[in-house]
Amino acid sequence: MEDIEMASEPPDFVPQGYDGLGQLMGEIPETAIFRRFGALSAEDLLYQQAELVELEEALREYQGEDKSSSHRDRQRYRLNWEKLKASGDCGVLEGNDSSQLRTVLEIREKLKNYHEALLRHRSVLNLGNPTLPAVEAVSEWMKRTDMGNVYLEGPDRHIWAKPNLEDLTCLAPPSPERALRSSFILQANKLYNGIIGRHIHQSASQPYLGQTIHYTSRSAHLILKTIATVLACLLPISGIAVLYTINSMPARLGAVAGFTALFSMSMALLTSASIQQVFSATAAFAAVLVVFVGTTESVGNDGTCICASS
Incomplete structure:
Protein backbone atom coordinates (compact mmCIF):
# COMPACT_ATOMS: atom_id res chain seq x y z
CA MET A 1 0.00 0.00 0.00
CA GLU A 2 1.19 3.47 -0.78
CA ASP A 3 0.49 6.73 0.98
CA ILE A 4 0.77 10.43 0.23
CA GLU A 5 1.77 13.05 2.73
CA MET A 6 2.59 16.74 2.80
CA ALA A 7 6.05 18.28 2.82
CA SER A 8 7.13 21.75 3.98
CA GLU A 9 7.62 25.07 2.19
CA PRO A 10 4.64 24.87 -0.22
CA PRO A 11 4.86 26.74 -3.53
CA ASP A 12 1.94 28.63 -5.01
CA PHE A 13 -0.32 26.70 -7.38
CA VAL A 14 -3.35 27.78 -9.36
CA PRO A 15 -6.44 25.66 -8.69
CA GLN A 16 -6.58 22.42 -10.66
CA GLY A 17 -9.52 20.29 -11.74
CA TYR A 18 -10.11 16.87 -13.20
CA MET A 25 -4.63 8.71 -9.87
CA GLY A 26 -2.57 7.72 -12.88
CA GLU A 27 0.71 8.15 -11.02
CA ILE A 28 -0.44 6.44 -7.78
CA PRO A 29 -2.99 3.68 -8.60
CA GLU A 30 -4.02 3.29 -4.95
CA THR A 31 -5.62 6.75 -5.16
CA ALA A 32 -7.83 5.77 -8.14
CA ILE A 33 -10.99 5.76 -6.02
CA PHE A 34 -14.40 6.15 -7.64
CA ARG A 35 -18.07 5.71 -6.83
CA ARG A 36 -19.55 2.45 -8.00
CA PHE A 37 -23.14 3.85 -8.02
CA GLY A 38 -24.45 0.54 -6.70
CA ALA A 39 -27.94 1.82 -5.89
CA LEU A 40 -28.31 3.63 -9.21
CA SER A 41 -27.13 0.57 -11.11
CA ALA A 42 -29.60 -1.63 -9.24
CA GLU A 43 -32.41 0.84 -9.95
CA ASP A 44 -31.60 0.75 -13.66
CA LEU A 45 -31.74 -3.04 -13.55
CA LEU A 46 -35.17 -2.81 -11.93
CA TYR A 47 -36.41 -0.59 -14.77
CA GLN A 48 -35.08 -2.98 -17.39
CA GLN A 49 -36.61 -5.90 -15.51
CA ALA A 50 -40.01 -4.17 -15.37
CA GLU A 51 -39.84 -3.45 -19.09
CA LEU A 52 -39.08 -7.09 -19.85
CA VAL A 53 -41.94 -8.26 -17.64
CA GLU A 54 -44.34 -6.11 -19.69
CA LEU A 55 -42.96 -7.49 -22.93
CA GLU A 56 -43.22 -11.03 -21.59
CA GLU A 57 -46.89 -10.54 -20.75
CA ALA A 58 -47.53 -9.04 -24.18
CA LEU A 59 -45.80 -11.97 -25.88
CA ARG A 60 -47.90 -14.51 -23.99
CA GLU A 61 -51.04 -12.59 -24.99
CA TYR A 62 -50.07 -12.52 -28.68
CA GLN A 63 -49.16 -16.21 -28.56
CA GLY A 64 -52.58 -17.03 -27.14
CA GLU A 65 -54.35 -14.97 -29.81
CA ASP A 66 -52.37 -16.59 -32.64
CA LYS A 67 -52.94 -20.08 -31.23
CA SER A 68 -56.73 -19.58 -31.06
CA SER A 69 -56.93 -17.83 -34.45
CA SER A 70 -58.80 -19.46 -37.32
CA HIS A 71 -56.03 -18.44 -39.74
CA ARG A 72 -53.90 -21.49 -40.53
CA ASP A 73 -50.61 -19.54 -40.67
CA ARG A 74 -51.14 -17.91 -37.27
CA GLN A 75 -51.93 -21.27 -35.71
CA ARG A 76 -48.54 -22.53 -36.88
CA TYR A 77 -46.47 -19.60 -35.49
CA ARG A 78 -45.80 -21.61 -32.34
CA LEU A 79 -44.70 -24.64 -34.38
CA ASN A 80 -42.84 -23.18 -37.33
CA TRP A 81 -40.24 -20.41 -37.02
CA GLU A 82 -40.33 -19.77 -40.76
CA LYS A 83 -44.03 -19.02 -40.61
CA LEU A 84 -43.51 -16.68 -37.65
CA LYS A 85 -40.56 -14.96 -39.34
CA ALA A 86 -42.56 -14.52 -42.57
CA LEU A 105 -37.38 -9.29 -31.66
CA GLU A 106 -37.81 -6.47 -29.15
CA ILE A 107 -37.39 -8.89 -26.25
CA ARG A 108 -34.25 -10.32 -27.85
CA GLU A 109 -32.55 -6.93 -27.94
CA LYS A 110 -33.65 -5.79 -24.49
CA LEU A 111 -32.84 -9.15 -22.92
CA LYS A 112 -29.31 -8.93 -24.29
CA ASN A 113 -28.87 -5.48 -22.75
CA TYR A 114 -30.40 -6.65 -19.47
CA HIS A 115 -28.08 -9.63 -19.14
CA GLU A 116 -25.04 -7.52 -19.99
CA ALA A 117 -26.12 -5.00 -17.35
CA LEU A 118 -26.51 -7.82 -14.79
CA LEU A 119 -22.99 -9.07 -15.46
CA ARG A 120 -21.53 -5.55 -15.33
CA HIS A 121 -23.33 -4.87 -12.05
CA ARG A 122 -21.97 -8.06 -10.53
CA SER A 123 -18.44 -7.24 -11.73
CA VAL A 124 -18.62 -3.76 -10.22
CA LEU A 125 -19.88 -5.14 -6.91
CA ASN A 126 -16.92 -7.52 -6.84
CA LEU A 127 -14.44 -4.64 -7.05
CA GLY A 128 -12.60 -4.07 -3.79
CA ASN A 129 -13.36 -1.22 -1.41
CA PRO A 130 -10.72 1.38 -0.56
CA THR A 131 -9.53 1.84 2.99
CA LEU A 132 -10.70 4.93 4.87
CA PRO A 133 -7.14 6.28 5.29
CA ALA A 134 -6.63 6.07 1.52
CA VAL A 135 -9.82 8.08 0.87
CA GLU A 136 -8.82 10.62 3.50
CA ALA A 137 -5.39 10.95 1.88
CA VAL A 138 -7.00 11.76 -1.49
CA SER A 139 -9.36 14.29 0.10
CA GLU A 140 -6.48 15.93 1.98
CA TRP A 141 -4.38 16.09 -1.17
CA MET A 142 -7.21 17.73 -3.10
CA LYS A 143 -8.05 20.47 -0.61
CA ARG A 144 -4.50 21.46 0.32
CA THR A 145 -3.42 24.47 -1.72
CA ASP A 146 0.20 23.44 -1.22
CA MET A 147 -0.47 19.98 -2.66
CA GLY A 148 -3.11 19.08 -5.26
CA ASN A 149 -5.12 22.27 -4.93
CA VAL A 150 -7.96 20.58 -6.82
CA TYR A 151 -11.21 22.51 -6.77
CA LEU A 152 -14.27 20.87 -8.30
CA GLU A 153 -17.41 22.97 -8.54
CA GLY A 154 -20.06 20.29 -9.01
CA PRO A 155 -21.71 18.00 -6.45
CA ASP A 156 -19.06 15.36 -7.21
CA ARG A 157 -16.64 17.40 -5.08
CA HIS A 158 -18.08 15.68 -1.99
CA ILE A 159 -17.28 12.13 -3.14
CA TRP A 160 -13.93 11.99 -1.31
CA ALA A 161 -14.59 14.64 1.36
CA LYS A 162 -17.76 12.91 2.64
CA PRO A 163 -17.17 9.33 1.57
CA ASN A 164 -19.59 6.45 1.62
CA LEU A 165 -17.08 3.61 1.73
CA GLU A 166 -19.64 0.99 0.76
CA ASP A 167 -20.29 2.83 -2.51
CA LEU A 168 -16.63 3.50 -3.30
CA THR A 169 -14.28 1.25 -5.18
CA CYS A 170 -10.55 1.38 -5.72
CA LEU A 171 -9.00 0.14 -8.96
CA ALA A 172 -5.95 -1.10 -7.03
CA PRO A 173 -7.43 -2.13 -3.66
CA PRO A 174 -5.74 -4.26 -1.03
CA SER A 175 -6.94 -7.85 -0.91
CA PRO A 176 -9.59 -8.51 1.77
CA GLU A 177 -7.14 -10.32 4.04
CA ARG A 178 -4.67 -7.41 3.75
CA ALA A 179 -7.13 -4.53 4.16
CA LEU A 180 -6.58 -4.19 7.92
CA ARG A 181 -2.81 -4.37 7.49
CA SER A 182 -2.92 -1.78 4.71
CA SER A 183 -4.89 0.61 6.94
CA PHE A 184 -2.30 0.09 9.65
CA ILE A 185 0.51 0.87 7.18
CA LEU A 186 -1.24 4.07 6.09
CA GLN A 187 -1.64 5.22 9.68
CA ALA A 188 1.99 4.32 10.41
CA ASN A 189 3.06 6.31 7.34
CA LYS A 190 1.14 9.34 8.58
CA LEU A 191 2.80 9.11 11.98
CA TYR A 192 6.25 8.60 10.47
CA ASN A 193 5.77 11.45 8.01
CA GLY A 194 4.59 13.85 10.70
CA ILE A 195 7.56 13.14 12.97
CA ILE A 196 10.50 12.73 10.62
CA GLY A 197 9.53 11.68 7.09
CA ARG A 198 8.77 15.08 5.62
CA HIS A 199 12.07 16.42 6.91
CA ILE A 200 14.28 13.81 5.29
CA HIS A 201 12.37 12.76 2.14
CA GLN A 202 12.04 14.86 -0.98
CA SER A 203 8.64 15.59 -2.45
CA ALA A 204 7.72 14.40 -5.94
CA SER A 205 9.31 16.26 -8.84
CA GLN A 206 6.17 16.37 -11.01
CA PRO A 207 4.40 19.75 -10.88
CA TYR A 208 1.00 18.18 -10.15
CA LEU A 209 2.48 16.20 -7.23
CA GLY A 210 4.17 19.18 -5.63
CA GLN A 211 4.67 18.86 -1.86
CA THR A 212 3.59 15.20 -2.08
CA ILE A 213 5.86 12.54 -0.62
CA HIS A 214 5.31 9.15 -2.18
CA TYR A 215 6.04 6.26 0.17
CA THR A 216 6.28 3.05 -1.83
CA SER A 217 4.65 -0.12 -0.60
CA ARG A 218 7.96 -1.96 -0.92
CA SER A 219 9.65 0.23 1.69
CA ALA A 220 6.64 0.15 4.01
CA HIS A 221 6.34 -3.63 3.86
CA LEU A 222 10.07 -4.06 4.39
CA ILE A 223 9.88 -2.04 7.61
CA LEU A 224 6.75 -3.91 8.61
CA LYS A 225 8.43 -7.26 7.98
CA THR A 226 11.34 -6.24 10.20
CA ILE A 227 9.02 -5.19 13.02
CA ALA A 228 7.02 -8.40 12.71
CA THR A 229 10.18 -10.52 12.87
CA VAL A 230 11.45 -8.74 15.98
CA LEU A 231 8.07 -9.07 17.71
CA ALA A 232 7.85 -12.75 16.80
CA CYS A 233 11.17 -13.29 18.58
CA LEU A 234 10.47 -11.10 21.61
CA LEU A 235 6.86 -11.92 22.46
CA PRO A 236 7.39 -15.54 23.57
CA ILE A 237 10.45 -14.63 25.64
CA SER A 238 8.70 -11.59 27.13
CA GLY A 239 5.65 -13.62 27.98
CA ILE A 240 7.66 -16.31 29.74
CA ALA A 241 9.70 -13.70 31.66
CA VAL A 242 6.56 -11.93 32.89
CA LEU A 243 4.83 -15.17 33.84
CA TYR A 244 7.87 -16.27 35.87
CA THR A 245 7.54 -13.23 38.12
CA ILE A 246 3.78 -13.61 38.76
CA ASN A 247 2.79 -15.60 41.86
CA SER A 248 -1.01 -15.76 41.53
CA MET A 249 -2.43 -18.36 39.18
CA PRO A 250 -5.41 -16.15 38.14
CA ALA A 251 -2.96 -13.33 37.40
CA ARG A 252 -0.84 -15.72 35.36
CA LEU A 253 -3.85 -16.82 33.34
CA GLY A 254 -4.77 -13.16 32.78
CA ALA A 255 -1.24 -12.48 31.55
CA VAL A 256 -1.48 -15.45 29.17
CA ALA A 257 -4.73 -14.03 27.78
CA GLY A 258 -3.14 -10.58 27.35
CA PHE A 259 -0.04 -11.86 25.59
CA THR A 260 -2.14 -14.13 23.37
CA ALA A 261 -4.36 -11.20 22.34
CA LEU A 262 -1.27 -9.07 21.63
CA PHE A 263 0.24 -11.84 19.54
CA SER A 264 -2.93 -12.35 17.46
CA MET A 265 -3.32 -8.60 16.83
CA SER A 266 0.32 -8.37 15.79
CA MET A 267 -0.18 -11.25 13.37
CA ALA A 268 -3.27 -9.61 11.85
CA LEU A 269 -1.72 -6.15 11.55
CA LEU A 270 1.85 -6.89 10.61
CA THR A 271 1.62 -9.99 8.42
CA SER A 272 -0.31 -11.19 5.40
CA ALA A 273 -1.36 -14.38 7.18
CA SER A 274 -4.87 -15.67 6.58
CA ILE A 275 -7.41 -16.01 9.42
CA GLN A 276 -6.69 -19.73 9.57
CA GLN A 277 -2.95 -19.13 9.82
CA VAL A 278 -3.42 -16.47 12.50
CA PHE A 279 -5.62 -18.84 14.50
CA SER A 280 -3.12 -21.70 14.22
CA ALA A 281 -0.13 -19.55 15.20
CA THR A 282 -2.04 -17.99 18.11
CA ALA A 283 -3.09 -21.40 19.39
CA ALA A 284 0.54 -22.59 19.28
CA PHE A 285 1.73 -19.44 21.08
CA ALA A 286 -0.91 -19.82 23.79
CA ALA A 287 0.00 -23.49 24.20
CA VAL A 288 3.64 -22.60 24.90
CA LEU A 289 2.62 -20.15 27.63
CA VAL A 290 0.10 -22.56 29.15
CA VAL A 291 2.70 -25.34 29.27
CA PHE A 292 5.09 -22.94 31.00
CA VAL A 293 2.44 -21.97 33.54
CA GLY A 294 1.65 -25.60 34.29
CA THR A 295 5.21 -26.85 34.70
CA THR A 296 7.34 -24.06 36.15
CA GLU A 297 7.82 -22.31 39.48
CA SER A 298 7.49 -18.58 40.16
CA VAL A 299 9.63 -16.48 42.44
CA GLY A 300 7.91 -14.96 45.50
CA ASN A 301 8.58 -11.53 46.90
CA ASP A 302 10.64 -13.02 49.70
CA GLY A 303 12.86 -14.92 47.26
CA THR A 304 11.22 -18.31 47.85
CA CYS A 305 10.06 -20.49 45.00
CA ILE A 306 6.35 -21.07 44.67
CA CYS A 307 5.43 -24.16 42.70
CA ALA A 308 2.64 -23.58 40.23
CA SER A 309 2.04 -27.23 39.47
CA SER A 310 3.66 -30.57 40.20
Whole structure:
Protein backbone atom coordinates (compact mmCIF):
# COMPACT_ATOMS: atom_id res chain seq x y z
CA MET A 1 0.00 0.00 0.00
CA GLU A 2 1.19 3.47 -0.78
CA ASP A 3 0.49 6.73 0.98
CA ILE A 4 0.77 10.43 0.23
CA GLU A 5 1.77 13.05 2.73
CA MET A 6 2.59 16.74 2.80
CA ALA A 7 6.05 18.28 2.82
CA SER A 8 7.13 21.75 3.98
CA GLU A 9 7.62 25.07 2.19
CA PRO A 10 4.64 24.87 -0.22
CA PRO A 11 4.86 26.74 -3.53
CA ASP A 12 1.94 28.63 -5.01
CA PHE A 13 -0.32 26.70 -7.38
CA VAL A 14 -3.35 27.78 -9.36
CA PRO A 15 -6.44 25.66 -8.69
CA GLN A 16 -6.58 22.42 -10.66
CA GLY A 17 -9.52 20.29 -11.74
CA TYR A 18 -10.11 16.87 -13.20
CA ASP A 19 -6.78 16.99 -15.02
CA GLY A 20 -4.79 17.33 -11.80
CA LEU A 21 -6.80 14.66 -9.99
CA GLY A 22 -6.49 12.33 -12.96
CA GLN A 23 -2.71 12.78 -13.02
CA LEU A 24 -2.53 11.82 -9.34
CA MET A 25 -4.63 8.71 -9.87
CA GLY A 26 -2.57 7.72 -12.88
CA GLU A 27 0.71 8.15 -11.02
CA ILE A 28 -0.44 6.44 -7.78
CA PRO A 29 -2.99 3.68 -8.60
CA GLU A 30 -4.02 3.29 -4.95
CA THR A 31 -5.62 6.75 -5.16
CA ALA A 32 -7.83 5.77 -8.14
CA ILE A 33 -10.99 5.76 -6.02
CA PHE A 34 -14.40 6.15 -7.64
CA ARG A 35 -18.07 5.71 -6.83
CA ARG A 36 -19.55 2.45 -8.00
CA PHE A 37 -23.14 3.85 -8.02
CA GLY A 38 -24.45 0.54 -6.70
CA ALA A 39 -27.94 1.82 -5.89
CA LEU A 40 -28.31 3.63 -9.21
CA SER A 41 -27.13 0.57 -11.11
CA ALA A 42 -29.60 -1.63 -9.24
CA GLU A 43 -32.41 0.84 -9.95
CA ASP A 44 -31.60 0.75 -13.66
CA LEU A 45 -31.74 -3.04 -13.55
CA LEU A 46 -35.17 -2.81 -11.93
CA TYR A 47 -36.41 -0.59 -14.77
CA GLN A 48 -35.08 -2.98 -17.39
CA GLN A 49 -36.61 -5.90 -15.51
CA ALA A 50 -40.01 -4.17 -15.37
CA GLU A 51 -39.84 -3.45 -19.09
CA LEU A 52 -39.08 -7.09 -19.85
CA VAL A 53 -41.94 -8.26 -17.64
CA GLU A 54 -44.34 -6.11 -19.69
CA LEU A 55 -42.96 -7.49 -22.93
CA GLU A 56 -43.22 -11.03 -21.59
CA GLU A 57 -46.89 -10.54 -20.75
CA ALA A 58 -47.53 -9.04 -24.18
CA LEU A 59 -45.80 -11.97 -25.88
CA ARG A 60 -47.90 -14.51 -23.99
CA GLU A 61 -51.04 -12.59 -24.99
CA TYR A 62 -50.07 -12.52 -28.68
CA GLN A 63 -49.16 -16.21 -28.56
CA GLY A 64 -52.58 -17.03 -27.14
CA GLU A 65 -54.35 -14.97 -29.81
CA ASP A 66 -52.37 -16.59 -32.64
CA LYS A 67 -52.94 -20.08 -31.23
CA SER A 68 -56.73 -19.58 -31.06
CA SER A 69 -56.93 -17.83 -34.45
CA SER A 70 -58.80 -19.46 -37.32
CA HIS A 71 -56.03 -18.44 -39.74
CA ARG A 72 -53.90 -21.49 -40.53
CA ASP A 73 -50.61 -19.54 -40.67
CA ARG A 74 -51.14 -17.91 -37.27
CA GLN A 75 -51.93 -21.27 -35.71
CA ARG A 76 -48.54 -22.53 -36.88
CA TYR A 77 -46.47 -19.60 -35.49
CA ARG A 78 -45.80 -21.61 -32.34
CA LEU A 79 -44.70 -24.64 -34.38
CA ASN A 80 -42.84 -23.18 -37.33
CA TRP A 81 -40.24 -20.41 -37.02
CA GLU A 82 -40.33 -19.77 -40.76
CA LYS A 83 -44.03 -19.02 -40.61
CA LEU A 84 -43.51 -16.68 -37.65
CA LYS A 85 -40.56 -14.96 -39.34
CA ALA A 86 -42.56 -14.52 -42.57
CA SER A 87 -45.48 -12.92 -40.73
CA GLY A 88 -43.86 -9.53 -41.14
CA ASP A 89 -43.05 -9.82 -44.86
CA CYS A 90 -44.77 -7.62 -47.40
CA GLY A 91 -45.92 -10.52 -49.58
CA VAL A 92 -47.42 -12.58 -46.79
CA LEU A 93 -50.94 -13.92 -47.17
CA GLU A 94 -53.71 -11.72 -45.86
CA GLY A 95 -54.66 -12.42 -42.27
CA ASN A 96 -51.16 -12.89 -40.90
CA ASP A 97 -50.24 -10.86 -37.81
CA SER A 98 -46.66 -9.77 -37.02
CA SER A 99 -47.32 -8.62 -33.44
CA GLN A 100 -45.76 -11.75 -31.95
CA LEU A 101 -42.69 -11.46 -34.17
CA ARG A 102 -42.13 -7.79 -33.34
CA THR A 103 -42.40 -8.55 -29.63
CA VAL A 104 -39.95 -11.46 -29.88
CA LEU A 105 -37.38 -9.29 -31.66
CA GLU A 106 -37.81 -6.47 -29.15
CA ILE A 107 -37.39 -8.89 -26.25
CA ARG A 108 -34.25 -10.32 -27.85
CA GLU A 109 -32.55 -6.93 -27.94
CA LYS A 110 -33.65 -5.79 -24.49
CA LEU A 111 -32.84 -9.15 -22.92
CA LYS A 112 -29.31 -8.93 -24.29
CA ASN A 113 -28.87 -5.48 -22.75
CA TYR A 114 -30.40 -6.65 -19.47
CA HIS A 115 -28.08 -9.63 -19.14
CA GLU A 116 -25.04 -7.52 -19.99
CA ALA A 117 -26.12 -5.00 -17.35
CA LEU A 118 -26.51 -7.82 -14.79
CA LEU A 119 -22.99 -9.07 -15.46
CA ARG A 120 -21.53 -5.55 -15.33
CA HIS A 121 -23.33 -4.87 -12.05
CA ARG A 122 -21.97 -8.06 -10.53
CA SER A 123 -18.44 -7.24 -11.73
CA VAL A 124 -18.62 -3.76 -10.22
CA LEU A 125 -19.88 -5.14 -6.91
CA ASN A 126 -16.92 -7.52 -6.84
CA LEU A 127 -14.44 -4.64 -7.05
CA GLY A 128 -12.60 -4.07 -3.79
CA ASN A 129 -13.36 -1.22 -1.41
CA PRO A 130 -10.72 1.38 -0.56
CA THR A 131 -9.53 1.84 2.99
CA LEU A 132 -10.70 4.93 4.87
CA PRO A 133 -7.14 6.28 5.29
CA ALA A 134 -6.63 6.07 1.52
CA VAL A 135 -9.82 8.08 0.87
CA GLU A 136 -8.82 10.62 3.50
CA ALA A 137 -5.39 10.95 1.88
CA VAL A 138 -7.00 11.76 -1.49
CA SER A 139 -9.36 14.29 0.10
CA GLU A 140 -6.48 15.93 1.98
CA TRP A 141 -4.38 16.09 -1.17
CA MET A 142 -7.21 17.73 -3.10
CA LYS A 143 -8.05 20.47 -0.61
CA ARG A 144 -4.50 21.46 0.32
CA THR A 145 -3.42 24.47 -1.72
CA ASP A 146 0.20 23.44 -1.22
CA MET A 147 -0.47 19.98 -2.66
CA GLY A 148 -3.11 19.08 -5.26
CA ASN A 149 -5.12 22.27 -4.93
CA VAL A 150 -7.96 20.58 -6.82
CA TYR A 151 -11.21 22.51 -6.77
CA LEU A 152 -14.27 20.87 -8.30
CA GLU A 153 -17.41 22.97 -8.54
CA GLY A 154 -20.06 20.29 -9.01
CA PRO A 155 -21.71 18.00 -6.45
CA ASP A 156 -19.06 15.36 -7.21
CA ARG A 157 -16.64 17.40 -5.08
CA HIS A 158 -18.08 15.68 -1.99
CA ILE A 159 -17.28 12.13 -3.14
CA TRP A 160 -13.93 11.99 -1.31
CA ALA A 161 -14.59 14.64 1.36
CA LYS A 162 -17.76 12.91 2.64
CA PRO A 163 -17.17 9.33 1.57
CA ASN A 164 -19.59 6.45 1.62
CA LEU A 165 -17.08 3.61 1.73
CA GLU A 166 -19.64 0.99 0.76
CA ASP A 167 -20.29 2.83 -2.51
CA LEU A 168 -16.63 3.50 -3.30
CA THR A 169 -14.28 1.25 -5.18
CA CYS A 170 -10.55 1.38 -5.72
CA LEU A 171 -9.00 0.14 -8.96
CA ALA A 172 -5.95 -1.10 -7.03
CA PRO A 173 -7.43 -2.13 -3.66
CA PRO A 174 -5.74 -4.26 -1.03
CA SER A 175 -6.94 -7.85 -0.91
CA PRO A 176 -9.59 -8.51 1.77
CA GLU A 177 -7.14 -10.32 4.04
CA ARG A 178 -4.67 -7.41 3.75
CA ALA A 179 -7.13 -4.53 4.16
CA LEU A 180 -6.58 -4.19 7.92
CA ARG A 181 -2.81 -4.37 7.49
CA SER A 182 -2.92 -1.78 4.71
CA SER A 183 -4.89 0.61 6.94
CA PHE A 184 -2.30 0.09 9.65
CA ILE A 185 0.51 0.87 7.18
CA LEU A 186 -1.24 4.07 6.09
CA GLN A 187 -1.64 5.22 9.68
CA ALA A 188 1.99 4.32 10.41
CA ASN A 189 3.06 6.31 7.34
CA LYS A 190 1.14 9.34 8.58
CA LEU A 191 2.80 9.11 11.98
CA TYR A 192 6.25 8.60 10.47
CA ASN A 193 5.77 11.45 8.01
CA GLY A 194 4.59 13.85 10.70
CA ILE A 195 7.56 13.14 12.97
CA ILE A 196 10.50 12.73 10.62
CA GLY A 197 9.53 11.68 7.09
CA ARG A 198 8.77 15.08 5.62
CA HIS A 199 12.07 16.42 6.91
CA ILE A 200 14.28 13.81 5.29
CA HIS A 201 12.37 12.76 2.14
CA GLN A 202 12.04 14.86 -0.98
CA SER A 203 8.64 15.59 -2.45
CA ALA A 204 7.72 14.40 -5.94
CA SER A 205 9.31 16.26 -8.84
CA GLN A 206 6.17 16.37 -11.01
CA PRO A 207 4.40 19.75 -10.88
CA TYR A 208 1.00 18.18 -10.15
CA LEU A 209 2.48 16.20 -7.23
CA GLY A 210 4.17 19.18 -5.63
CA GLN A 211 4.67 18.86 -1.86
CA THR A 212 3.59 15.20 -2.08
CA ILE A 213 5.86 12.54 -0.62
CA HIS A 214 5.31 9.15 -2.18
CA TYR A 215 6.04 6.26 0.17
CA THR A 216 6.28 3.05 -1.83
CA SER A 217 4.65 -0.12 -0.60
CA ARG A 218 7.96 -1.96 -0.92
CA SER A 219 9.65 0.23 1.69
CA ALA A 220 6.64 0.15 4.01
CA HIS A 221 6.34 -3.63 3.86
CA LEU A 222 10.07 -4.06 4.39
CA ILE A 223 9.88 -2.04 7.61
CA LEU A 224 6.75 -3.91 8.61
CA LYS A 225 8.43 -7.26 7.98
CA THR A 226 11.34 -6.24 10.20
CA ILE A 227 9.02 -5.19 13.02
CA ALA A 228 7.02 -8.40 12.71
CA THR A 229 10.18 -10.52 12.87
CA VAL A 230 11.45 -8.74 15.98
CA LEU A 231 8.07 -9.07 17.71
CA ALA A 232 7.85 -12.75 16.80
CA CYS A 233 11.17 -13.29 18.58
CA LEU A 234 10.47 -11.10 21.61
CA LEU A 235 6.86 -11.92 22.46
CA PRO A 236 7.39 -15.54 23.57
CA ILE A 237 10.45 -14.63 25.64
CA SER A 238 8.70 -11.59 27.13
CA GLY A 239 5.65 -13.62 27.98
CA ILE A 240 7.66 -16.31 29.74
CA ALA A 241 9.70 -13.70 31.66
CA VAL A 242 6.56 -11.93 32.89
CA LEU A 243 4.83 -15.17 33.84
CA TYR A 244 7.87 -16.27 35.87
CA THR A 245 7.54 -13.23 38.12
CA ILE A 246 3.78 -13.61 38.76
CA ASN A 247 2.79 -15.60 41.86
CA SER A 248 -1.01 -15.76 41.53
CA MET A 249 -2.43 -18.36 39.18
CA PRO A 250 -5.41 -16.15 38.14
CA ALA A 251 -2.96 -13.33 37.40
CA ARG A 252 -0.84 -15.72 35.36
CA LEU A 253 -3.85 -16.82 33.34
CA GLY A 254 -4.77 -13.16 32.78
CA ALA A 255 -1.24 -12.48 31.55
CA VAL A 256 -1.48 -15.45 29.17
CA ALA A 257 -4.73 -14.03 27.78
CA GLY A 258 -3.14 -10.58 27.35
CA PHE A 259 -0.04 -11.86 25.59
CA THR A 260 -2.14 -14.13 23.37
CA ALA A 261 -4.36 -11.20 22.34
CA LEU A 262 -1.27 -9.07 21.63
CA PHE A 263 0.24 -11.84 19.54
CA SER A 264 -2.93 -12.35 17.46
CA MET A 265 -3.32 -8.60 16.83
CA SER A 266 0.32 -8.37 15.79
CA MET A 267 -0.18 -11.25 13.37
CA ALA A 268 -3.27 -9.61 11.85
CA LEU A 269 -1.72 -6.15 11.55
CA LEU A 270 1.85 -6.89 10.61
CA THR A 271 1.62 -9.99 8.42
CA SER A 272 -0.31 -11.19 5.40
CA ALA A 273 -1.36 -14.38 7.18
CA SER A 274 -4.87 -15.67 6.58
CA ILE A 275 -7.41 -16.01 9.42
CA GLN A 276 -6.69 -19.73 9.57
CA GLN A 277 -2.95 -19.13 9.82
CA VAL A 278 -3.42 -16.47 12.50
CA PHE A 279 -5.62 -18.84 14.50
CA SER A 280 -3.12 -21.70 14.22
CA ALA A 281 -0.13 -19.55 15.20
CA THR A 282 -2.04 -17.99 18.11
CA ALA A 283 -3.09 -21.40 19.39
CA ALA A 284 0.54 -22.59 19.28
CA PHE A 285 1.73 -19.44 21.08
CA ALA A 286 -0.91 -19.82 23.79
CA ALA A 287 0.00 -23.49 24.20
CA VAL A 288 3.64 -22.60 24.90
CA LEU A 289 2.62 -20.15 27.63
CA VAL A 290 0.10 -22.56 29.15
CA VAL A 291 2.70 -25.34 29.27
CA PHE A 292 5.09 -22.94 31.00
CA VAL A 293 2.44 -21.97 33.54
CA GLY A 294 1.65 -25.60 34.29
CA THR A 295 5.21 -26.85 34.70
CA THR A 296 7.34 -24.06 36.15
CA GLU A 297 7.82 -22.31 39.48
CA SER A 298 7.49 -18.58 40.16
CA VAL A 299 9.63 -16.48 42.44
CA GLY A 300 7.91 -14.96 45.50
CA ASN A 301 8.58 -11.53 46.90
CA ASP A 302 10.64 -13.02 49.70
CA GLY A 303 12.86 -14.92 47.26
CA THR A 304 11.22 -18.31 47.85
CA CYS A 305 10.06 -20.49 45.00
CA ILE A 306 6.35 -21.07 44.67
CA CYS A 307 5.43 -24.16 42.70
CA ALA A 308 2.64 -23.58 40.23
CA SER A 309 2.04 -27.23 39.47
CA SER A 310 3.66 -30.57 40.20
